[in-house]
Every structure is written in C-alpha cells, then in structure tokens.
Amino acid sequence: MRSADDPSGAVESxxxxxxxxxxxxxxxxxxxxxxxxxxxxxxxLAGVEAVPGVPKPDPILVxxxxxxxxxxxxAVQVDHLEVQRGTITALxxxxxxxxxTFFNLISGFDKPSTGTWSFDGRDITGxxxxxxxxxxMVRTFQLTKALTRMTALENMMLGATGQRGERFLPSxxxxxxxxxxxxxxxxxxxxxxxxxxxHMRDDFAGTMSGGQRKLLEMARxxxxxxxxxxxxEPMAGVNPALTQSLLGHIQALRDEGTxxxxxxxxxxxxxxxxxxxxxxxxxxxxxxxxxxxIRSNRAVVDAYLGARRALPTAASDGGQAQ
Amino acid sequence: xxxxxIFSSALSDMLGPFAAIYALAAIGLNLHFxxxxxxxxxxxxxxLVGAYGVGVSVVTFGLSxxxxxxxxxxxxxxxxxxxxxxxLRLRGDYLAIATIAAGEVLRxxxxxxxxxxxxxxSFGLGPSNEEFTAMNPFVGNKTYGxxxxxxxxxxLWVMVVTWALVILGSIVLxxxxxxxxxxxxxxxxxxxxxxxxxxKNVYNYKLQSLxxxxxxxxxxxxxxxxxxPTQYPSNFVPEVTFYLWVIVILGGAGRILGPVLGxxxxxxxxxxxxxxxxxxxxxxxxGATRIAIVGVVLxxxxxxxxxxxxxxxxxxxxxxx
Numbered sequence: 090m091r092s093a094d095d096p097s098g099a100v101e102s103x104x105x106x107x108x109x110x111x112x113x114x115x116x117x118x119x120x121x122x123x124x125x126x127x128x129x130x131x132x133x134l135a136g137v138e139a140v141p142g143v144p145k146p147d148p149i150l151v152x153x154x155x156x157x158x159x160x161x162x163x164a165v166q167v168d169h170l171e172v173q174r175g176t177i178t179a180l181x182x183x184x185x186x187x188x189x190t191f192f193n194l195i196s197g198f199d200k201p202s203t204g205t206w207s208f209d210g211r212d213i214t215g216x217x218x219x220x221x222x223x224x225x226m227v228r229t230f231q232l233t234k235a236l237t238r239m240t241a242l243e244n245m246m247l248g249a250t251g252q253r254g255e256r257f258l259p260s261x262x263x264x265x266x267x268x269x270x271x272x273x274x275x276x277x278x279x280x281x282x283x284x285x286x287x288h289m290r291d292d293f294a295g296t297m298s299g300g301q302r303k304l305l306e307m308a309r310x311x312x313x314x315x316x317x318x319x320x321x322e323p324m325a326g327v328n329p330a331l332t333q334s335l336l337g338h339i340q341a342l343r344d345e346g347t348x349x350x351x352x353x354x355x356x357x358x359x360x361x362x363x364x365x366x367x368x369x370x371x372x373x374x375x376x377x378x379x380x381x382x383i384r385s386n387r388a389v390v391d392a393y394l395g396a397r398r399a400l401p402t403a404a405s406d407g408g409q410a411q
Numbered sequence: 412x413x414x415x416x417i418f419s420s421a422l423s424d425m426l427g428p429f430a431a432i433y434a435l436a437a438i439g440l441n442l443h444f445x446x447x448x449x450x451x452x453x454x455x456x457x458x459l460v461g462a463y464g465v466g467v468s469v470v471t472f473g474l475s476x477x478x479x480x481x482x483x484x485x486x487x488x489x490x491x492x493x494x495x496x497x498x499l500r501l502r503g504d505y506l507a508i509a510t511i512a513a514g515e516v517l518r519x520x521x522x523x524x525x526x527x528x529x530x531x532x533s534f535g536l537g538p539s540n541e542e543f544t545a546m547n548p549f550v551g552n553k554t555y556g557x558x559x560x561x562x563x564x565x566x567l568w569v570m571v572v573t574w575a576l577v578i579l580g581s582i583v584l585x586x587x588x589x590x591x592x593x594x595x596x597x598x599x600x601x602x603x604x605x606x607x608x609x610x611k612n613v614y615n616y617k618l619q620s621l622x623x624x625x626x627x628x629x630x631x632x633x634x635x636x637x638x639x640p641t642q643y644p645s646n647f648v649p650e651v652t653f654y655l656w657v658i659v660i661l662g663g664a665g666r667i668l669g670p671v672l673g674x675x676x677x678x679x680x681x682x683x684x685x686x687x688x689x690x691x692x693x694x695x696x697x698g699a700t701r702i703a704i705v706g707v708v709l710x711x712x713x714x715x716x717x718x719x720x721x722x723x724x725x726x727x728x729x730x731x732x
Contacts, residue, residue, distance in 0.1 A: 219607050222609055239598065239601060247594055254590045260591060260593070
C-alpha cells in the first residue's frame, strides 16, 4: 500500500518492474484521455458546485449528520453528503480521516452515534448490513475477504440473492432449487470469465494471489447485482498490471450504470477514473468536486499532503509532480 | 494376557451402542464446528436435556416414551435458543464460554436437591426405557454373535435404532451441505463479515445450525437413556464433550462421515485402553489414565493431523481470514 504522503507514484514506479510500470503509465494516460471526453456521469455533474455538502441532480445515497464517536474521539462527522447515481465517486483523505469508518457506517457494519442516511430514496438508517446488501448496496473490504476454503465458483455463487435453496427446508429437496442454482452458476461463470478468473473456477480461493482475491471479491459483489458498489481500497497491494485491469472493470461497471464509491490512496488512479472526489480530513468532508477542482483545492493539498507538496496536475499526470 | 478377549471386546465396542450414541452427538458437533465454525464446548448439555427430557416425562410424569422423545427434542431446541440468542451476535469465543458453562450449570442444577422432585437428583432417574424395550424384536438376554462381534439382544436393539439415526442424520447433513444453505453455512465458517456483506443473515444461519446440531445431541441423550435406563447427572461430565471433540477431529471436521468414522475408531481404542491398562498396572487407578491418554491423543491430533483422517491437509493449510 502506498503511503498517503506519496501520492505521485514516482517511488513505486522506480521500484517495480519497468515494463509493468510503463504499461501502467500507458493505461493511466489512456484512462485520462477517455476521461477528457466527458462521460454521461461527468456530464450529469457538470453544473454542480464544488463545495462540501452540495446537492446532486440524482443522488443514490444521501447521508445527513452522520457521526461516529469512539469515546472522546470523533472519527466521523459528515454533515451532508450526496453521491450521484451512475458515477465513480472517490473518497480520499489521509490515513485516519474516517473514510473506512464512514464506509462501515453507511453499509450497516457499524452503528453511528448520530445521523440518518438513505439509499435510492429509502431510509436505511440502522438497517442491518445483510439487508442493505440485499437492497443493492454492496461493499468490499480493505483486507480482502475471500472465503479461502471454498472454490472460486462457490464464492461467486454465494453472492446471488433470493436463492430458494438457502432456506432450511427447501434446501433438503434439490428439485426446489436446482434450476435456479444452474442459472446462478451460469451467471457466475460469465462474471468469472469477465474478471479473468475462469481458469481458477474450481480452485480454492485460498490458493489465489492477493490480486486475484481482489478481483474475486469484486466479481462476487457483482453477483448481488448491486446498484451501488463500495470498494474499500481495491488497488491496495495489487501489482500495476492487475491495477489496469481492475480499473478497466470499474469503469466498465460505471458505464453499465452501476454507481461506484471507492476509497483509494493512489492519486494517479483517483484522478484518472473518478467523476467526483470527496476529500475527508479528521472525520469531516473538507472538499468535494471534480478531479480538476480537487487538484487546485488549497484545503485538500494542505490537509492531504502538507503545504509543501502538490497533487499531480493534468499537465504532468505521469506522476512527476514534485 | 487375553489378547483375543481384549481384541474381541474392542471390536464389539467399536460398533456398539455407545459408538453409535457418540457418533450421533458428534454429527451435531460437526455441524457446529466443522461446517459453521461455532465453538460448542457443551454438546454434553444437549445430551443431558435429551436424556432427562425422556426421563422426566416417562418416570416423573408417567407419559409415554414417544412424548418423552418429543419433549427431549423440544428441550434441545429451547436450550439451543437460550444459548444462541444472546451469544451468536458476539464473537465466537463467547459461545464457547457460554456452552461450557451451560453444561456444568445444568449438570449441577439437575443434581441439586431443589430439582429432586423432578430429577431424583443424585439418586438417579429411571428406568425410562421400558416401552422401548418392549418393542425389541430381539431376545433381550440372549447373546447374538458374529465372529468376534457379540451383543446382547437389548444392546442390539439400541444399536440398530441408534445407527439408523446416525445414518439418517448423515444423510440429512449431506443433503443440507450440498445445497445453497450449506454454502452459506460454510461461508459463515470462513468469514462472517463477507457473508453479511453479500446479504446473508449470518445470525439466523448460526442459530439454525446450533439448533439442528443441538437436536442431534439431544437425540444422542435419548438413546443413551435407552441403553442405560437409569440416568444420573454425573453421567454428563465435561469429558463427554471432549470425547466428542476427539471424535470429530479424529474423523475429520467438515466431512459428512468424519464423526462416524471418528466414533468407531475412538471406541475401538478406548475399549482397548480400558481392558489393557488394568492388566498392565494392576491395582492402579487406570480410569483417570485412560482419560488422560484421550487428552494427549487430542493434543497430538491437533499438532500432527488437524485435518483428521478424512480431512484434506491441503485444505487445512489454506490460511483462514
């Protein structure tokens, strides 16, 4: 994982296989170029003012006064935050800024001290995590949670919701769920192929590499057919070559209409794929806006990097920003 | 030393009523630990409520043994709910603490003079198997034998019924585990949070697993009462739970036939130790030694063969979490 005070990528570029690094730069350039022709998601956000708490034209997730205190420490204090449907929204901020805690709160894995939040117009304050997932809001974890002693296929098939065979009595009678299980298996195979994991189909997830587990976790989350997927550091510990394919998958998901929220530390990645960026510091949202707004935002630069460093600009997005 | 006799009685014990009773209780424990990852250190508590469910119904209230069976099953479900509802939302260790305590609390409670009108306390409650014995198609006091195997008609009747329950339990477990329900259960064993993030009501599945495995333990207690008609609370000491753990781990946790094979091997070895130790050390208290050896075997198994006989070492080596 890259540290927060080295967002440029320069250090890693020197330490990894140069061909991979070169490939990575290329892809980031390509992504950047694609980004320059505004996507539907970007166009939808075009007129939105870049100030914290700004309302969006079509928000899928709205959080209001969400706070979480651990004893005397306020880990999260978000007054108002909206996430636009169909966009890639990145949460950035230094370590300990409250990004992951915010993730845990809105996905139902942690209980907030105060606040309400709604998903797709429905109030989901205090709804248990499993119900939120069934509603179509799925998260992944910073530390990958592959189910190690289950095969890749079983991992995938677990993700499908509304399975008749998951209820106790029907599960005893195979005819009650066999047809549905076959459909789920076919869907799982399609997704495995799409995430380049088809060859690992019947291998235990525990035999997979870290990067493959990240892919599996993302593919598994897609089995839920979510409207919103929340990725907690999807690129952490993933080699540059695999980062490219992960980025490709994320953009493809967005283009198919899935909303994506991601927490990420890699600024090259953030700047190249995000439609909207929300910057956290000390638990609060200190800035939000399009990548260009964030690059030039004084508060972000100060909070995230310290005053003497700068974020990579559009002109030098290869990573040589200092 | 009578090796032939020792060997013959070990072979008989290997398939005897106790092997079947322990196999049945171990299937329940295997569902808990092997498939769901629940740490249940009080399976003996389910056997106790099963045995006393029948005993109290039949002896104290004069009900039919069939009502006794039903009440035993209901009592096991209730115990599982009492144990599970408060603890299954917490980390796994809490269930372990609650179950080990529940086993001891129930044993002492059933032994207390306060409950004596119901349970007859330490004087023992029985006999509760008369109706069951009356249905015995074998002749009770005749010895049936085949080669080295020999059983009384009474024991044979318990054996047939209990092994039938073991087979039935194994089939149900097999059907459950190949289904999507079993897939969710295994995902809970691997990582609860991942299962929750995919929309699974983990708490509910853990409770279902605890109840079903507890009922199997309760049925084992019922059959124990059919074999030993007068039951004492002191029959349900924590050692029983640890024998069951040896059986599950020896056979292979998370394998359908693991507890069955484990119980057969366990009773073979346990029987040999029981006849051999008194002959090797005449006059010594070999009963405690036998139990100590079981403990050492459990430790050696955990160190050298944690996957058991039927388990896969490769699977075991995959890091969990």
